[in-house]
Amino acid sequence: MTIERSSSVDLPSMDILRSITHQPTVNTKMSELSVNKPSEIKSKKSDEQIHATQEMSRIITDPTTGKCYCRGKVLGKGGFAKCYEFTDLATGKVYAAKIIPHTRVSKPHQREKIDREIELHRVLHHRHIVHFYHHFEDKDNIYILLEYCSRRSLAHILKARKVLTEPEVRYFLRQIVSGLRYLHELEILHRDLKLGNFFINDSMELKVGDFGLAAKLEPVENRRRTICGTPNYLSPEVLNKQGHGCESDIWALGCVMYTMLLGRPPFETTNLKETYRCIREARYSLPSSLTSQAKQLISRMLAKSPVDRPSLDDILRHDFVTQGFTPDKLSASCCHTAPDLHHTSPAKSFFKKAAAALFGGGKKDKAKYLETLNRMAKEEEELTRLRNDLRRTSISQPCSRQTTDDCSKPPVAPVSARPPALSKEAVANNRQQLRDTVRLIVRGTLGSCSTSSECLEDGTMGSVADAVTKVLRGCLENMPEANDLPKENMGCSFQWVTKWVDYSNKYGFGYQLSDHIVGVLFNNGTHMSLLADKKTVHYYAELGQCSVFSTGDAPEPFVGQVTVLKYFAHYMEENLMDGGDLPNVMDTRKPRLYLLQWLKSDRALMMLFNDGTFQVNFYHDHTKLILCSRSEEYLLTYINEERVSTTLRLSTLLASGCSVELRSRIKYALNMLLQRCS
Incomplete structure (x- = not known):
């Protein structure tokens, strides 16, 4: 439902306030009422008013922007905070709000921890990282507004499912690695990877979240040697106080993969002391129910020595990931029941031809790929999913409108600062030089080619972008x-x-x-254009090589x-x-x-x-x-x-x-x- 912007967000409507503060009727014995004195009745009313006032705190106002939010159900609990469903009363947009009472962070080192988490998380922008929207505080609490993931977490899914299938594990593992690689490239260690910190949105996409223990990667000699994290997922070097590195996150990822496949962590025992002993010795069992490829990848990630563990790219190249079937998308029903990923049906021309051509290779490779494709859902389901996906991504699709102020917030990369004030003559000279530069760029860099293929060859992506x-x-300057x-x-x-x-x-x-x-710019980097006559195709490979053919006479x-x-x-x-x-x-x-x-x-x-x-x-x-x-x-x-x-x-x-x-x-x-x- 599209919700138009409100002209004022200072106060919520009275209907909303009445629905939020409504209290259920409490049955009271008539004999108790008959003996109450006026002062006692007054006291009871006062208690009711206090209770109503406490309920009114479900309406929370950002003192800096004046925006009002409605606090909803509890989504989760942590050491310092609780996470609630938060709804913007002006737009209807739903957030996951981490609420930290000031009383829980009264000591300087506690407040520094929260500030560090905010500063680290707010600059992260990745498809598989929980998005940080905003934070503010009032006299009682600190509020951190995060991306709302309606399917909760992998921990909730595993609790309902007990174990996941290998295709599902590959599906989630790829997304975890994608988000984790982004963090490691920024030299950020998560330090608390576990199923409860992998959140799932409405589209069944995974988002890595909870950066309360995250830290910047330090040189070996300066690495943090404190023991922090969740006991079942701690690495041997962390327990031995040898410091955290990227390899510690890889170890935790191995524990996550093991847990998804078997329903329990690899080092879980009846007491914590024994669990730590097993971790230090890298002692765990690999049941025969696991495939050999799964065993190999888990054993590599759970290698006792950090240097023996695979990199994130090695994980993506492992046979477990590359040789098994991985679904493009999971149904929401996977949250409580195992998916049917092996349903066969006759595949018709569209998906057969597209898959064979895009896959490439010889006849055996094509046959193998088509066999995999035939194990997926019915063609009708595929077509429906394609149409739904296209409909969701179209620019004409209605959406909840937000304030245009959002557009002024830049991504991570900063624009250079405005130069010091110049004289009018200097400013005029600068502008004239820029006008000349604009003309030179147009004439010299972009206007020197006579054909499309020459444009791509001479004006490469880097030079055009520059x-x-x-x-x-x-x-701007x-x-x-x-x-x-x-x-x-x-x-x-x-x-x-x-x-x-x-x-x-x-x-x-x-x-x-x-x-x-x-x-269409295809995922393999090639480009294809269909002209307005709907018959002529231009195909551009690397370096601007252009092939022209008709739709009815396309090369195989x-x-x-x-x-x-x-x-x-x-x-x-x-x-x-x-x-x-x-x-x-x-x-x-x-x-x-x-x-x-x-x-x-x-x-x-x-x-x-x-x-x-x-x-x-x-x-x-x-x-x-x-x-x-x-x-x-x-x-x-x-x-x-x-x-x-x-x-x-x-x-x-x-x-x-x-x-x-x-x-x-x-x-x-x-x-x-x-x-x-x-």
Whole structure:
């Protein structure tokens, strides 16, 4: 249900307050009432008022922003805090809120621990890491607002299921490794990996959470030697006070894998002292019910010496992960019952051809892959899932609208600070130099190629991105402050993305341009375009090698990709609407525009094209930025919440400035571009 933004969030409605503070009726004996004195009755009313006041604390106000939240059910408990369901009363958005009473962190080292957790977690942005949204405090508590995971945790799933199947373990293991690799690349140790800290969202995606014990990786001589974590998952070197390294997280991951497959931790005993003895000796059993590949991977991760344990990449390359079937997605029913992952049915042309072509290799490889594919769900279920996935990712899908202030919050990579104030003459010179630079970049870097293949070959992803970065950074640093957009609105036609679909978990990223050309950037790095005539295909391999053929006469290796391309085109045509009021320009000539790279953050989608066109779509308010080059100058188009577009020359922005609203979006777009390879 779409919830419109409220004009005021200072006070919740009286209906909400009444429903929250409503108390159940308490039956009282008539004899007790008949002997009560007036003073006693007054005392009873006072108690009821106090109780009602305590219930009113379910409405919590952020003193810094004035936003009101409703505290719901308890989601979990920890050493310092409880986690509650938290609902923003203005937007209806649900969070998981970690609430820490000030009384529990009254000592300096306790408060430092909470502050350290906040500072570490707030900068993390990854698909498989619980997202940090906001934190604030009032006179009673500290509140940390986190991503809400409706399926709770792997611990809850295992409690209901007792054990998981190998395909499920591979599914979750891949996602844990993805999140953990992100942390280790940032030199962050989690130090408390366990099933209860792996949270599952509504789409059955895993998110690593709870960074209360996380710490930065130190050199060997300075590593932390305190024993912390959950007893069953502690590594020998931690117990022996030899310090924490990435290898300690690998050990805990081995314990997690063992627990998922067998329903109990590997070193669990009747008393803690014996458990620690088994850990120090790396002594555990591997039941015959485990496959040989599972035994091998577990034994490597639970090696007594840290140097003998595999890296995260080694885990992903292990036969247990690569040779067994891994589902693309799990049903929510897996939370309480084992999935049916071996149902066979006749696979028809679409998925057979697509799978065979995308997999590649010889006839034996294709037959093996198709055999695996046939063990998955019925084709009808596959098609339904594909349609549902595409529908969820479309830009035209309604969503709860949030304040546009979110768009001003940049990702991790910072924009360089504004330079010191300059004289008017210096500022004018800087702006003129930037205008000249813009023209040189357009003419020299992006305008020197005569064909699409030459553009990709000469203007590589790095050079195109660097050119756009230079222009945007220069614009932000030299543009004067202003309250409104300049009056100029250029009447210029150019190609831009009107529709898009992210199905990269299986095939790739698809989009439709304003001239009705449909493109797909496949997961293997190749690109395919279907021209507006719906018959001609342009296939781009590495280094801009372009092949042209018709849809009805596609070479055998490309049949599957052409099928996927046609399906994406049909879906976007039938189900998605255009994203703004710019005219759709028809052009049946050879396409010059195709996608080099795309990136999604929690707030926006970035798309970078071979000719320097750079587009950013903001999810929550559906605003868009499009930067493109025409006639040796860059143009910036802004499509606002009402889907009305304004096209400006960058030279005009440098002279006149722009609104805070547009500046914040340009800043966010630049930061997405800066972190495209992170």
